[in-house]
Amino acid sequence: MLNNFERVKVLSEALPFIQKFAGRTIVIKYGGSAMQNQVLKNKVIEDILFLSYIGLSPVLVHGGGPIINSWLNRLNIESKFDKGVRVTSLEAMEVVEMVLVGKVNQELVGLINKKKGKAIGLSGKDARLIMASQFFQSSGNFVGKIDSxxxxxxxxxxxxxxxxxxxxxxTSLEGQAYNINADTVAGRIAEALSAEKLILLTDTSGIMRDINNPTTLVKLANSFQVDLLKKQKIISGGMIPKVDCCIQAIRNGVKSAHIIDGRVDHALLLEILTKEGIGSMLI
Ligand SMILES: Nc1ncnc2c1ncn2[C@@H]1O[C@H](COP(=O)(O)OP(=O)(O)OP(=O)(O)O)[C@@H](O)[C@H]1O
Ligand SMILES: [Mg+2]
Structure with missing residues:
Protein backbone atom coordinates (compact mmCIF):
# COMPACT_ATOMS: atom_id res chain seq x y z
CA MET A 1 0.00 0.00 0.00
CA LEU A 2 1.34 3.45 -0.89
CA ASN A 3 1.55 6.11 1.81
CA ASN A 4 0.37 9.66 1.08
CA PHE A 5 3.87 10.89 0.25
CA GLU A 6 4.34 8.12 -2.34
CA ARG A 7 0.89 8.78 -3.80
CA VAL A 8 1.64 12.46 -4.35
CA LYS A 9 5.02 11.56 -5.83
CA VAL A 10 3.41 9.21 -8.36
CA LEU A 11 0.94 11.91 -9.31
CA SER A 12 3.61 14.55 -9.80
CA GLU A 13 5.68 12.18 -11.94
CA ALA A 14 2.79 12.03 -14.39
CA LEU A 15 2.96 15.82 -14.94
CA PRO A 16 5.36 15.77 -17.94
CA PHE A 17 3.14 13.24 -19.69
CA ILE A 18 0.00 15.21 -18.93
CA GLN A 19 1.66 18.34 -20.31
CA LYS A 20 2.91 16.52 -23.39
CA PHE A 21 -0.42 14.94 -24.28
CA ALA A 22 -2.90 17.64 -23.17
CA GLY A 23 -5.25 18.46 -26.03
CA ARG A 24 -4.04 15.46 -28.07
CA THR A 25 -6.29 12.74 -29.42
CA ILE A 26 -5.76 9.16 -28.28
CA VAL A 27 -7.69 6.47 -30.15
CA ILE A 28 -8.30 3.45 -27.94
CA LYS A 29 -9.63 0.18 -29.33
CA TYR A 30 -11.23 -1.90 -26.64
CA GLY A 31 -11.38 -5.51 -27.79
CA GLY A 32 -14.30 -7.76 -27.07
CA SER A 33 -11.84 -10.31 -25.73
CA ALA A 34 -10.72 -7.92 -22.97
CA MET A 35 -14.28 -6.92 -22.16
CA GLN A 36 -15.36 -10.11 -20.43
CA ASN A 37 -14.69 -9.10 -16.83
CA GLN A 38 -17.06 -6.48 -15.38
CA VAL A 39 -14.64 -5.19 -12.71
CA LEU A 40 -11.90 -4.68 -15.29
CA LYS A 41 -14.35 -3.10 -17.70
CA ASN A 42 -15.18 -0.48 -15.06
CA LYS A 43 -11.49 0.23 -14.56
CA VAL A 44 -10.97 0.74 -18.30
CA ILE A 45 -13.91 3.15 -18.29
CA GLU A 46 -12.45 5.03 -15.31
CA ASP A 47 -9.08 5.33 -17.07
CA ILE A 48 -10.78 6.77 -20.15
CA LEU A 49 -12.59 9.29 -17.96
CA PHE A 50 -9.36 10.12 -16.14
CA LEU A 51 -7.63 10.83 -19.47
CA SER A 52 -10.50 13.03 -20.52
CA TYR A 53 -10.46 14.99 -17.22
CA ILE A 54 -6.70 15.67 -17.45
CA GLY A 55 -7.17 17.24 -20.87
CA LEU A 56 -6.57 14.45 -23.39
CA SER A 57 -9.20 13.64 -26.02
CA PRO A 58 -9.92 9.91 -25.92
CA VAL A 59 -11.88 8.30 -28.75
CA LEU A 60 -13.08 4.79 -28.02
CA VAL A 61 -13.56 2.16 -30.73
CA HIS A 62 -14.85 -1.21 -29.61
CA GLY A 63 -15.12 -4.77 -30.80
CA GLY A 64 -17.32 -7.49 -29.42
CA GLY A 65 -16.14 -10.79 -30.89
CA PRO A 66 -17.00 -13.14 -28.01
CA ILE A 67 -20.40 -11.49 -27.42
CA ILE A 68 -21.26 -11.73 -31.13
CA ASN A 69 -20.19 -15.38 -31.14
CA SER A 70 -22.41 -16.14 -28.17
CA TRP A 71 -25.44 -14.52 -29.86
CA LEU A 72 -24.73 -16.25 -33.19
CA ASN A 73 -24.53 -19.48 -31.25
CA ARG A 74 -27.87 -18.90 -29.57
CA LEU A 75 -29.40 -18.29 -32.99
CA ASN A 76 -27.67 -21.33 -34.52
CA ILE A 77 -25.66 -19.25 -36.98
CA GLU A 78 -22.14 -20.52 -37.59
CA SER A 79 -19.11 -18.26 -36.74
CA LYS A 80 -16.32 -18.43 -39.32
CA PHE A 81 -13.01 -16.55 -39.42
CA ASP A 82 -10.46 -16.00 -42.17
CA LYS A 83 -7.09 -14.54 -41.06
CA GLY A 84 -8.67 -13.17 -37.89
CA VAL A 85 -11.54 -11.46 -39.71
CA ARG A 86 -15.12 -12.70 -39.38
CA VAL A 87 -16.77 -14.12 -42.52
CA THR A 88 -20.14 -12.36 -42.36
CA SER A 89 -23.25 -13.69 -44.10
CA LEU A 90 -26.29 -11.42 -44.42
CA GLU A 91 -27.88 -13.29 -41.53
CA ALA A 92 -24.75 -12.91 -39.38
CA MET A 93 -24.48 -9.23 -40.35
CA GLU A 94 -27.90 -8.57 -38.90
CA VAL A 95 -26.80 -10.08 -35.59
CA VAL A 96 -23.41 -8.30 -35.65
CA GLU A 97 -25.19 -4.96 -36.07
CA MET A 98 -27.76 -5.68 -33.35
CA VAL A 99 -25.16 -6.81 -30.85
CA LEU A 100 -22.51 -4.17 -31.54
CA VAL A 101 -24.78 -1.15 -31.95
CA GLY A 102 -27.64 -2.10 -29.67
CA LYS A 103 -25.83 -3.85 -26.87
CA VAL A 104 -22.05 -3.41 -26.63
CA ASN A 105 -21.96 0.22 -27.76
CA GLN A 106 -24.81 1.36 -25.57
CA GLU A 107 -23.46 -0.50 -22.58
CA LEU A 108 -20.09 1.27 -22.85
CA VAL A 109 -21.78 4.64 -23.39
CA GLY A 110 -23.99 3.99 -20.36
CA LEU A 111 -21.03 3.06 -18.16
CA ILE A 112 -19.09 6.22 -19.07
CA ASN A 113 -22.09 8.48 -18.61
CA LYS A 114 -23.02 6.85 -15.31
CA LYS A 115 -19.65 8.07 -14.05
CA LYS A 116 -20.46 11.59 -15.27
CA GLY A 117 -18.59 11.35 -18.56
CA LYS A 118 -19.85 12.79 -21.84
CA ALA A 119 -19.88 9.73 -24.08
CA ILE A 120 -21.78 9.61 -27.33
CA GLY A 121 -22.34 6.35 -29.16
CA LEU A 122 -21.83 6.16 -32.91
CA SER A 123 -21.89 3.46 -35.52
CA GLY A 124 -20.42 3.95 -38.98
CA LYS A 125 -23.93 4.80 -40.16
CA ASP A 126 -24.21 7.90 -37.95
CA ALA A 127 -23.40 11.00 -39.99
CA ARG A 128 -21.82 8.58 -42.51
CA LEU A 129 -18.92 8.20 -40.12
CA ILE A 130 -17.51 5.09 -41.82
CA MET A 131 -18.37 4.54 -45.47
CA ALA A 132 -17.51 1.14 -46.87
CA SER A 133 -17.90 -1.19 -49.80
CA GLN A 134 -17.71 -4.95 -50.12
CA PHE A 135 -14.25 -6.36 -49.44
CA PHE A 136 -14.67 -9.76 -51.09
CA GLN A 137 -15.86 -10.59 -54.58
CA SER A 138 -18.35 -13.16 -53.27
CA SER A 139 -21.66 -11.42 -52.77
CA GLY A 140 -22.64 -13.32 -49.62
CA ASN A 141 -19.88 -11.92 -47.40
CA PHE A 142 -20.62 -8.58 -45.75
CA VAL A 143 -17.11 -7.77 -44.64
CA GLY A 144 -16.44 -4.22 -45.75
CA LYS A 145 -13.43 -2.18 -46.71
CA ILE A 146 -13.35 1.39 -45.54
CA ASP A 147 -13.69 3.97 -48.31
CA SER A 148 -13.86 7.10 -46.16
CA THR A 171 -22.39 1.63 -44.26
CA SER A 172 -22.52 1.80 -48.04
CA LEU A 173 -24.10 4.81 -49.76
CA GLU A 174 -27.23 2.69 -50.15
CA GLY A 175 -27.34 2.00 -46.39
CA GLN A 176 -26.11 -1.60 -46.51
CA ALA A 177 -24.32 -2.43 -43.24
CA TYR A 178 -20.81 -3.88 -43.45
CA ASN A 179 -18.78 -5.56 -40.77
CA ILE A 180 -15.25 -4.28 -40.37
CA ASN A 181 -12.67 -5.52 -37.92
CA ALA A 182 -12.64 -3.01 -35.06
CA ASP A 183 -8.83 -2.77 -35.08
CA THR A 184 -8.97 -1.67 -38.71
CA VAL A 185 -11.63 0.93 -37.86
CA ALA A 186 -9.57 2.23 -34.93
CA GLY A 187 -6.49 2.53 -37.15
CA ARG A 188 -8.34 4.47 -39.86
CA ILE A 189 -9.95 6.77 -37.32
CA ALA A 190 -6.59 7.43 -35.67
CA GLU A 191 -5.17 8.30 -39.09
CA ALA A 192 -8.06 10.57 -39.99
CA LEU A 193 -7.70 12.42 -36.68
CA SER A 194 -3.87 12.49 -36.86
CA ALA A 195 -3.96 10.98 -33.39
CA GLU A 196 -1.07 11.10 -30.99
CA LYS A 197 -1.52 7.43 -30.13
CA LEU A 198 -3.40 4.37 -31.28
CA ILE A 199 -3.79 1.92 -28.41
CA LEU A 200 -5.27 -1.54 -28.91
CA LEU A 201 -6.43 -3.13 -25.65
CA THR A 202 -6.65 -6.89 -25.98
CA ASP A 203 -6.50 -10.11 -23.97
CA THR A 204 -2.79 -10.89 -24.30
CA SER A 205 0.34 -9.08 -23.06
CA GLY A 206 0.98 -7.84 -26.61
CA ILE A 207 2.70 -9.62 -29.50
CA MET A 208 4.31 -12.75 -28.11
CA ARG A 209 6.73 -15.19 -29.73
CA ASP A 210 5.11 -17.95 -27.70
CA ILE A 211 1.51 -17.16 -26.96
CA ASN A 212 1.62 -19.15 -23.70
CA ASN A 213 4.72 -17.45 -22.38
CA PRO A 214 4.47 -13.75 -21.43
CA THR A 215 8.27 -13.49 -21.11
CA THR A 216 8.43 -13.80 -24.92
CA LEU A 217 6.69 -10.43 -25.34
CA VAL A 218 7.97 -8.45 -28.32
CA LYS A 219 8.32 -4.96 -26.82
CA LEU A 220 9.22 -3.14 -30.01
CA ALA A 221 8.77 -4.14 -33.65
CA ASN A 222 9.01 -2.44 -37.04
CA SER A 223 7.12 -3.40 -40.20
CA PHE A 224 9.94 -5.63 -41.40
CA GLN A 225 9.95 -7.63 -38.14
CA VAL A 226 6.16 -7.82 -38.16
CA ASP A 227 6.19 -9.24 -41.71
CA LEU A 228 8.67 -11.87 -40.63
CA LEU A 229 6.58 -12.85 -37.57
CA LYS A 230 3.54 -13.15 -39.87
CA LYS A 231 5.42 -15.33 -42.35
CA GLN A 232 6.61 -17.55 -39.50
CA LYS A 233 2.94 -17.78 -38.38
CA ILE A 234 3.95 -16.48 -34.94
CA ILE A 235 1.48 -13.68 -35.50
CA SER A 236 -1.84 -15.26 -36.47
CA GLY A 237 -5.62 -14.93 -36.09
CA GLY A 238 -6.88 -11.78 -34.38
CA MET A 239 -3.33 -10.43 -34.01
CA ILE A 240 -3.01 -9.99 -37.81
CA PRO A 241 -5.46 -7.08 -38.22
CA LYS A 242 -3.89 -5.47 -35.14
CA VAL A 243 -0.33 -5.34 -36.40
CA ASP A 244 -1.51 -4.40 -39.90
CA CYS A 245 -3.53 -1.42 -38.70
CA CYS A 246 -0.76 -0.25 -36.36
CA ILE A 247 1.84 -0.28 -39.12
CA GLN A 248 -0.50 1.50 -41.53
CA ALA A 249 -1.49 4.10 -38.94
CA ILE A 250 2.11 4.96 -38.22
CA ARG A 251 2.88 5.24 -41.94
CA ASN A 252 -0.02 7.66 -42.20
CA GLY A 253 1.00 10.03 -39.45
CA VAL A 254 -0.14 8.56 -36.12
CA LYS A 255 2.75 9.18 -33.71
CA SER A 256 2.77 5.79 -31.98
CA ALA A 257 0.83 2.52 -31.94
CA HIS A 258 0.64 0.07 -29.05
CA ILE A 259 -0.90 -3.34 -28.42
CA ILE A 260 -1.44 -3.75 -24.69
CA ASP A 261 -3.10 -6.07 -22.20
CA GLY A 262 -6.60 -4.89 -21.32
CA ARG A 263 -6.71 -7.37 -18.45
CA VAL A 264 -4.03 -5.47 -16.53
CA ASP A 265 -5.37 -2.95 -14.00
CA HIS A 266 -5.02 0.59 -15.36
CA ALA A 267 -3.16 -0.60 -18.47
CA LEU A 268 -4.09 2.63 -20.27
CA LEU A 269 -2.69 4.92 -17.58
CA LEU A 270 0.48 2.82 -17.38
CA GLU A 271 0.95 3.12 -21.12
CA ILE A 272 0.23 6.83 -21.39
CA LEU A 273 1.48 8.29 -18.11
CA THR A 274 4.66 6.33 -17.37
CA LYS A 275 8.06 6.18 -19.03
CA GLU A 276 8.24 2.40 -19.38
CA GLY A 277 4.77 1.70 -20.75
CA ILE A 278 3.58 -1.88 -21.23
CA GLY A 279 2.86 -4.24 -24.13
CA SER A 280 4.19 -4.04 -27.69
CA MET A 281 4.98 -0.82 -29.49
CA LEU A 282 4.99 -0.79 -33.29
CA ILE A 283 7.31 1.62 -35.08
N1 LIG B 1 1.87 -13.73 -31.66
C1 LIG B 1 0.74 -13.49 -30.97
N2 LIG B 1 0.81 -12.86 -29.77
C2 LIG B 1 -0.31 -12.63 -29.06
N3 LIG B 1 -1.55 -13.00 -29.43
C3 LIG B 1 -1.70 -13.62 -30.62
C4 LIG B 1 -0.55 -13.91 -31.43
N4 LIG B 1 -0.98 -14.53 -32.56
C5 LIG B 1 -2.32 -14.66 -32.43
N5 LIG B 1 -2.77 -14.11 -31.29
C6 LIG B 1 -4.17 -14.14 -30.86
O1 LIG B 1 -4.76 -12.86 -31.04
C7 LIG B 1 -5.79 -12.75 -30.06
C8 LIG B 1 -6.26 -11.32 -29.93
O2 LIG B 1 -7.12 -10.99 -31.01
P1 LIG B 1 -8.72 -11.12 -30.88
O3 LIG B 1 -9.27 -10.69 -32.18
O4 LIG B 1 -9.08 -12.46 -30.37
O5 LIG B 1 -9.07 -10.11 -29.70
P2 LIG B 1 -9.58 -8.59 -29.77
O6 LIG B 1 -9.27 -8.00 -31.10
O7 LIG B 1 -8.97 -7.92 -28.57
O8 LIG B 1 -11.13 -8.71 -29.57
P3 LIG B 1 -12.29 -8.42 -30.69
O9 LIG B 1 -11.83 -9.09 -31.96
O10 LIG B 1 -13.49 -9.01 -30.09
O11 LIG B 1 -12.39 -6.93 -30.82
C9 LIG B 1 -5.14 -13.33 -28.82
O12 LIG B 1 -6.09 -13.73 -27.87
C10 LIG B 1 -4.35 -14.49 -29.39
O13 LIG B 1 -5.11 -15.68 -29.34
MG1 LIG C 1 -10.02 -8.92 -32.95
Whole structure:
Protein backbone atom coordinates (compact mmCIF):
# COMPACT_ATOMS: atom_id res chain seq x y z
CA MET A 1 0.00 0.00 0.00
CA LEU A 2 1.34 3.45 -0.89
CA ASN A 3 1.55 6.11 1.81
CA ASN A 4 0.37 9.66 1.08
CA PHE A 5 3.87 10.89 0.25
CA GLU A 6 4.34 8.12 -2.34
CA ARG A 7 0.89 8.78 -3.80
CA VAL A 8 1.64 12.46 -4.35
CA LYS A 9 5.02 11.56 -5.83
CA VAL A 10 3.41 9.21 -8.36
CA LEU A 11 0.94 11.91 -9.31
CA SER A 12 3.61 14.55 -9.80
CA GLU A 13 5.68 12.18 -11.94
CA ALA A 14 2.79 12.03 -14.39
CA LEU A 15 2.96 15.82 -14.94
CA PRO A 16 5.36 15.77 -17.94
CA PHE A 17 3.14 13.24 -19.69
CA ILE A 18 0.00 15.21 -18.93
CA GLN A 19 1.66 18.34 -20.31
CA LYS A 20 2.91 16.52 -23.39
CA PHE A 21 -0.42 14.94 -24.28
CA ALA A 22 -2.90 17.64 -23.17
CA GLY A 23 -5.25 18.46 -26.03
CA ARG A 24 -4.04 15.46 -28.07
CA THR A 25 -6.29 12.74 -29.42
CA ILE A 26 -5.76 9.16 -28.28
CA VAL A 27 -7.69 6.47 -30.15
CA ILE A 28 -8.30 3.45 -27.94
CA LYS A 29 -9.63 0.18 -29.33
CA TYR A 30 -11.23 -1.90 -26.64
CA GLY A 31 -11.38 -5.51 -27.79
CA GLY A 32 -14.30 -7.76 -27.07
CA SER A 33 -11.84 -10.31 -25.73
CA ALA A 34 -10.72 -7.92 -22.97
CA MET A 35 -14.28 -6.92 -22.16
CA GLN A 36 -15.36 -10.11 -20.43
CA ASN A 37 -14.69 -9.10 -16.83
CA GLN A 38 -17.06 -6.48 -15.38
CA VAL A 39 -14.64 -5.19 -12.71
CA LEU A 40 -11.90 -4.68 -15.29
CA LYS A 41 -14.35 -3.10 -17.70
CA ASN A 42 -15.18 -0.48 -15.06
CA LYS A 43 -11.49 0.23 -14.56
CA VAL A 44 -10.97 0.74 -18.30
CA ILE A 45 -13.91 3.15 -18.29
CA GLU A 46 -12.45 5.03 -15.31
CA ASP A 47 -9.08 5.33 -17.07
CA ILE A 48 -10.78 6.77 -20.15
CA LEU A 49 -12.59 9.29 -17.96
CA PHE A 50 -9.36 10.12 -16.14
CA LEU A 51 -7.63 10.83 -19.47
CA SER A 52 -10.50 13.03 -20.52
CA TYR A 53 -10.46 14.99 -17.22
CA ILE A 54 -6.70 15.67 -17.45
CA GLY A 55 -7.17 17.24 -20.87
CA LEU A 56 -6.57 14.45 -23.39
CA SER A 57 -9.20 13.64 -26.02
CA PRO A 58 -9.92 9.91 -25.92
CA VAL A 59 -11.88 8.30 -28.75
CA LEU A 60 -13.08 4.79 -28.02
CA VAL A 61 -13.56 2.16 -30.73
CA HIS A 62 -14.85 -1.21 -29.61
CA GLY A 63 -15.12 -4.77 -30.80
CA GLY A 64 -17.32 -7.49 -29.42
CA GLY A 65 -16.14 -10.79 -30.89
CA PRO A 66 -17.00 -13.14 -28.01
CA ILE A 67 -20.40 -11.49 -27.42
CA ILE A 68 -21.26 -11.73 -31.13
CA ASN A 69 -20.19 -15.38 -31.14
CA SER A 70 -22.41 -16.14 -28.17
CA TRP A 71 -25.44 -14.52 -29.86
CA LEU A 72 -24.73 -16.25 -33.19
CA ASN A 73 -24.53 -19.48 -31.25
CA ARG A 74 -27.87 -18.90 -29.57
CA LEU A 75 -29.40 -18.29 -32.99
CA ASN A 76 -27.67 -21.33 -34.52
CA ILE A 77 -25.66 -19.25 -36.98
CA GLU A 78 -22.14 -20.52 -37.59
CA SER A 79 -19.11 -18.26 -36.74
CA LYS A 80 -16.32 -18.43 -39.32
CA PHE A 81 -13.01 -16.55 -39.42
CA ASP A 82 -10.46 -16.00 -42.17
CA LYS A 83 -7.09 -14.54 -41.06
CA GLY A 84 -8.67 -13.17 -37.89
CA VAL A 85 -11.54 -11.46 -39.71
CA ARG A 86 -15.12 -12.70 -39.38
CA VAL A 87 -16.77 -14.12 -42.52
CA THR A 88 -20.14 -12.36 -42.36
CA SER A 89 -23.25 -13.69 -44.10
CA LEU A 90 -26.29 -11.42 -44.42
CA GLU A 91 -27.88 -13.29 -41.53
CA ALA A 92 -24.75 -12.91 -39.38
CA MET A 93 -24.48 -9.23 -40.35
CA GLU A 94 -27.90 -8.57 -38.90
CA VAL A 95 -26.80 -10.08 -35.59
CA VAL A 96 -23.41 -8.30 -35.65
CA GLU A 97 -25.19 -4.96 -36.07
CA MET A 98 -27.76 -5.68 -33.35
CA VAL A 99 -25.16 -6.81 -30.85
CA LEU A 100 -22.51 -4.17 -31.54
CA VAL A 101 -24.78 -1.15 -31.95
CA GLY A 102 -27.64 -2.10 -29.67
CA LYS A 103 -25.83 -3.85 -26.87
CA VAL A 104 -22.05 -3.41 -26.63
CA ASN A 105 -21.96 0.22 -27.76
CA GLN A 106 -24.81 1.36 -25.57
CA GLU A 107 -23.46 -0.50 -22.58
CA LEU A 108 -20.09 1.27 -22.85
CA VAL A 109 -21.78 4.64 -23.39
CA GLY A 110 -23.99 3.99 -20.36
CA LEU A 111 -21.03 3.06 -18.16
CA ILE A 112 -19.09 6.22 -19.07
CA ASN A 113 -22.09 8.48 -18.61
CA LYS A 114 -23.02 6.85 -15.31
CA LYS A 115 -19.65 8.07 -14.05
CA LYS A 116 -20.46 11.59 -15.27
CA GLY A 117 -18.59 11.35 -18.56
CA LYS A 118 -19.85 12.79 -21.84
CA ALA A 119 -19.88 9.73 -24.08
CA ILE A 120 -21.78 9.61 -27.33
CA GLY A 121 -22.34 6.35 -29.16
CA LEU A 122 -21.83 6.16 -32.91
CA SER A 123 -21.89 3.46 -35.52
CA GLY A 124 -20.42 3.95 -38.98
CA LYS A 125 -23.93 4.80 -40.16
CA ASP A 126 -24.21 7.90 -37.95
CA ALA A 127 -23.40 11.00 -39.99
CA ARG A 128 -21.82 8.58 -42.51
CA LEU A 129 -18.92 8.20 -40.12
CA ILE A 130 -17.51 5.09 -41.82
CA MET A 131 -18.37 4.54 -45.47
CA ALA A 132 -17.51 1.14 -46.87
CA SER A 133 -17.90 -1.19 -49.80
CA GLN A 134 -17.71 -4.95 -50.12
CA PHE A 135 -14.25 -6.36 -49.44
CA PHE A 136 -14.67 -9.76 -51.09
CA GLN A 137 -15.86 -10.59 -54.58
CA SER A 138 -18.35 -13.16 -53.27
CA SER A 139 -21.66 -11.42 -52.77
CA GLY A 140 -22.64 -13.32 -49.62
CA ASN A 141 -19.88 -11.92 -47.40
CA PHE A 142 -20.62 -8.58 -45.75
CA VAL A 143 -17.11 -7.77 -44.64
CA GLY A 144 -16.44 -4.22 -45.75
CA LYS A 145 -13.43 -2.18 -46.71
CA ILE A 146 -13.35 1.39 -45.54
CA ASP A 147 -13.69 3.97 -48.31
CA SER A 148 -13.86 7.10 -46.16
CA UNK A 149 -14.15 8.40 -42.62
CA UNK A 150 -16.20 11.51 -41.78
CA UNK A 151 -13.68 13.17 -39.55
CA UNK A 152 -15.74 16.39 -39.27
CA UNK A 153 -18.33 14.85 -36.99
CA UNK A 154 -15.61 13.49 -34.70
CA UNK A 155 -13.79 16.83 -34.56
CA UNK A 156 -17.04 18.57 -33.71
CA UNK A 157 -17.76 16.17 -30.85
CA UNK A 158 -14.20 16.22 -29.52
CA UNK A 159 -14.14 20.05 -29.58
CA UNK A 160 -17.25 20.08 -27.39
CA UNK A 161 -15.68 17.67 -24.91
CA UNK A 162 -17.59 14.53 -25.91
CA UNK A 163 -16.02 11.09 -25.86
CA UNK A 164 -17.02 9.34 -29.11
CA UNK A 165 -17.68 5.62 -28.59
CA UNK A 166 -17.57 4.04 -32.04
CA UNK A 167 -18.67 0.61 -33.13
CA UNK A 168 -17.25 -1.07 -36.20
CA UNK A 169 -20.39 -1.33 -38.34
CA UNK A 170 -19.95 0.68 -41.54
CA THR A 171 -22.39 1.63 -44.26
CA SER A 172 -22.52 1.80 -48.04
CA LEU A 173 -24.10 4.81 -49.76
CA GLU A 174 -27.23 2.69 -50.15
CA GLY A 175 -27.34 2.00 -46.39
CA GLN A 176 -26.11 -1.60 -46.51
CA ALA A 177 -24.32 -2.43 -43.24
CA TYR A 178 -20.81 -3.88 -43.45
CA ASN A 179 -18.78 -5.56 -40.77
CA ILE A 180 -15.25 -4.28 -40.37
CA ASN A 181 -12.67 -5.52 -37.92
CA ALA A 182 -12.64 -3.01 -35.06
CA ASP A 183 -8.83 -2.77 -35.08
CA THR A 184 -8.97 -1.67 -38.71
CA VAL A 185 -11.63 0.93 -37.86
CA ALA A 186 -9.57 2.23 -34.93
CA GLY A 187 -6.49 2.53 -37.15
CA ARG A 188 -8.34 4.47 -39.86
CA ILE A 189 -9.95 6.77 -37.32
CA ALA A 190 -6.59 7.43 -35.67
CA GLU A 191 -5.17 8.30 -39.09
CA ALA A 192 -8.06 10.57 -39.99
CA LEU A 193 -7.70 12.42 -36.68
CA SER A 194 -3.87 12.49 -36.86
CA ALA A 195 -3.96 10.98 -33.39
CA GLU A 196 -1.07 11.10 -30.99
CA LYS A 197 -1.52 7.43 -30.13
CA LEU A 198 -3.40 4.37 -31.28
CA ILE A 199 -3.79 1.92 -28.41
CA LEU A 200 -5.27 -1.54 -28.91
CA LEU A 201 -6.43 -3.13 -25.65
CA THR A 202 -6.65 -6.89 -25.98
CA ASP A 203 -6.50 -10.11 -23.97
CA THR A 204 -2.79 -10.89 -24.30
CA SER A 205 0.34 -9.08 -23.06
CA GLY A 206 0.98 -7.84 -26.61
CA ILE A 207 2.70 -9.62 -29.50
CA MET A 208 4.31 -12.75 -28.11
CA ARG A 209 6.73 -15.19 -29.73
CA ASP A 210 5.11 -17.95 -27.70
CA ILE A 211 1.51 -17.16 -26.96
CA ASN A 212 1.62 -19.15 -23.70
CA ASN A 213 4.72 -17.45 -22.38
CA PRO A 214 4.47 -13.75 -21.43
CA THR A 215 8.27 -13.49 -21.11
CA THR A 216 8.43 -13.80 -24.92
CA LEU A 217 6.69 -10.43 -25.34
CA VAL A 218 7.97 -8.45 -28.32
CA LYS A 219 8.32 -4.96 -26.82
CA LEU A 220 9.22 -3.14 -30.01
CA ALA A 221 8.77 -4.14 -33.65
CA ASN A 222 9.01 -2.44 -37.04
CA SER A 223 7.12 -3.40 -40.20
CA PHE A 224 9.94 -5.63 -41.40
CA GLN A 225 9.95 -7.63 -38.14
CA VAL A 226 6.16 -7.82 -38.16
CA ASP A 227 6.19 -9.24 -41.71
CA LEU A 228 8.67 -11.87 -40.63
CA LEU A 229 6.58 -12.85 -37.57
CA LYS A 230 3.54 -13.15 -39.87
CA LYS A 231 5.42 -15.33 -42.35
CA GLN A 232 6.61 -17.55 -39.50
CA LYS A 233 2.94 -17.78 -38.38
CA ILE A 234 3.95 -16.48 -34.94
CA ILE A 235 1.48 -13.68 -35.50
CA SER A 236 -1.84 -15.26 -36.47
CA GLY A 237 -5.62 -14.93 -36.09
CA GLY A 238 -6.88 -11.78 -34.38
CA MET A 239 -3.33 -10.43 -34.01
CA ILE A 240 -3.01 -9.99 -37.81
CA PRO A 241 -5.46 -7.08 -38.22
CA LYS A 242 -3.89 -5.47 -35.14
CA VAL A 243 -0.33 -5.34 -36.40
CA ASP A 244 -1.51 -4.40 -39.90
CA CYS A 245 -3.53 -1.42 -38.70
CA CYS A 246 -0.76 -0.25 -36.36
CA ILE A 247 1.84 -0.28 -39.12
CA GLN A 248 -0.50 1.50 -41.53
CA ALA A 249 -1.49 4.10 -38.94
CA ILE A 250 2.11 4.96 -38.22
CA ARG A 251 2.88 5.24 -41.94
CA ASN A 252 -0.02 7.66 -42.20
CA GLY A 253 1.00 10.03 -39.45
CA VAL A 254 -0.14 8.56 -36.12
CA LYS A 255 2.75 9.18 -33.71
CA SER A 256 2.77 5.79 -31.98
CA ALA A 257 0.83 2.52 -31.94
CA HIS A 258 0.64 0.07 -29.05
CA ILE A 259 -0.90 -3.34 -28.42
CA ILE A 260 -1.44 -3.75 -24.69
CA ASP A 261 -3.10 -6.07 -22.20
CA GLY A 262 -6.60 -4.89 -21.32
CA ARG A 263 -6.71 -7.37 -18.45
CA VAL A 264 -4.03 -5.47 -16.53
CA ASP A 265 -5.37 -2.95 -14.00
CA HIS A 266 -5.02 0.59 -15.36
CA ALA A 267 -3.16 -0.60 -18.47
CA LEU A 268 -4.09 2.63 -20.27
CA LEU A 269 -2.69 4.92 -17.58
CA LEU A 270 0.48 2.82 -17.38
CA GLU A 271 0.95 3.12 -21.12
CA ILE A 272 0.23 6.83 -21.39
CA LEU A 273 1.48 8.29 -18.11
CA THR A 274 4.66 6.33 -17.37
CA LYS A 275 8.06 6.18 -19.03
CA GLU A 276 8.24 2.40 -19.38
CA GLY A 277 4.77 1.70 -20.75
CA ILE A 278 3.58 -1.88 -21.23
CA GLY A 279 2.86 -4.24 -24.13
CA SER A 280 4.19 -4.04 -27.69
CA MET A 281 4.98 -0.82 -29.49
CA LEU A 282 4.99 -0.79 -33.29
CA ILE A 283 7.31 1.62 -35.08
N1 LIG B 1 1.87 -13.73 -31.66
C1 LIG B 1 0.74 -13.49 -30.97
N2 LIG B 1 0.81 -12.86 -29.77
C2 LIG B 1 -0.31 -12.63 -29.06
N3 LIG B 1 -1.55 -13.00 -29.43
C3 LIG B 1 -1.70 -13.62 -30.62
C4 LIG B 1 -0.55 -13.91 -31.43
N4 LIG B 1 -0.98 -14.53 -32.56
C5 LIG B 1 -2.32 -14.66 -32.43
N5 LIG B 1 -2.77 -14.11 -31.29
C6 LIG B 1 -4.17 -14.14 -30.86
O1 LIG B 1 -4.76 -12.86 -31.04
C7 LIG B 1 -5.79 -12.75 -30.06
C8 LIG B 1 -6.26 -11.32 -29.93
O2 LIG B 1 -7.12 -10.99 -31.01
P1 LIG B 1 -8.72 -11.12 -30.88
O3 LIG B 1 -9.27 -10.69 -32.18
O4 LIG B 1 -9.08 -12.46 -30.37
O5 LIG B 1 -9.07 -10.11 -29.70
P2 LIG B 1 -9.58 -8.59 -29.77
O6 LIG B 1 -9.27 -8.00 -31.10
O7 LIG B 1 -8.97 -7.92 -28.57
O8 LIG B 1 -11.13 -8.71 -29.57
P3 LIG B 1 -12.29 -8.42 -30.69
O9 LIG B 1 -11.83 -9.09 -31.96
O10 LIG B 1 -13.49 -9.01 -30.09
O11 LIG B 1 -12.39 -6.93 -30.82
C9 LIG B 1 -5.14 -13.33 -28.82
O12 LIG B 1 -6.09 -13.73 -27.87
C10 LIG B 1 -4.35 -14.49 -29.39
O13 LIG B 1 -5.11 -15.68 -29.34
MG1 LIG C 1 -10.02 -8.92 -32.95
Missing amino acids: VNVDILKLLIKEGYIPVITSVA
